[in-house]
Amino acid sequence: MDPRKTALLLIEFQNDFTAEGGAQHAAVQAVMRQTDMLAHSQAVAAEARRRGVTILHAPISFAENYPEIPAEPYGILAGIVQSRAFRKGSWGAGICVEMSPQEGDIVVEGKRGLDCFASTNLDFILRQRGIANLAIAGFLTNCCVESTMRSAYERGYRVVTLTDCVATLSPEEQRASIEKNFPMFSLPLAHGAFLAGLEPARAAA
Template structure:
């Protein structure tokens, strides 16, 4: 999408996300997708949206069944992945059964990638942190509408609520290498 293209290209976001997905599946870990989608007319949200949801409504983005609500082919679900239905806001926990699924599977660590660095990813990161999950954010597998927003979130917000990690570091950890926490990887 044009709004995030510059950051995606500067970080290699899509290729990195695909690498992370492939490594996660190869390790036998659960992969969960949480796409945002609305019915035409956006009846699921307030009739007076503001902020980012106003932008969504005004641009008719994420309408179920439309191109804008589809998961990008390079990172699309495969058999065995879980697709969370009902995400109607920024936080993947807010209007879904994500918490139930994670806990019922005994999952204690959540690894996040996707769009937007400073919106859906960050909202989900904060909720996962508050719910007691270990949270890892893949800093080169997320994208924002500007480099400044992307850098700000990764530099200042991610370390407060997660362990910011590159895809290479994550893949190495999945392969059995120890990932140690230090001052640059969270509090």
């Protein structure tokens, strides 16, 4: 893959997921530890950035009292409301220090649901930059990562899902998504294999 035509999308690396005291951290910490996904995500972001890959951050946030969500939410959005997670301006909604945006990174604004394409200008950004290859990392494996993966696949991007840079609520859900669903709509790769597939000579050009 040509780094100049490749983007790395980092979904919801926010304190509410990644940090002790985060509203959703206890729910995902076991799977995070299982694959050391935060350290792997740091490593892949740093090296991909160095090679000229476009780095995009896609945090989610809601106004106080969650007016963007239906009055009687269900499913994953109900869990967000109940735990008071991802409130705009709160510590929990902030991108964690380990994955802080660096100079040249792009923060995608407007994410309010599961699919990163649905309520943002992500597709516009990717096409304006001539991106053909989209690698995805973050939370939750079987929710926002998978929803975004499917949308990217439908839009004609060459999609890579970074199997050791994602986490969800249980090992069973993690395994089912990676083994059964990821291969249908993406190229599932560990972060090292993704980096090995970049073209270093062209990245330096």
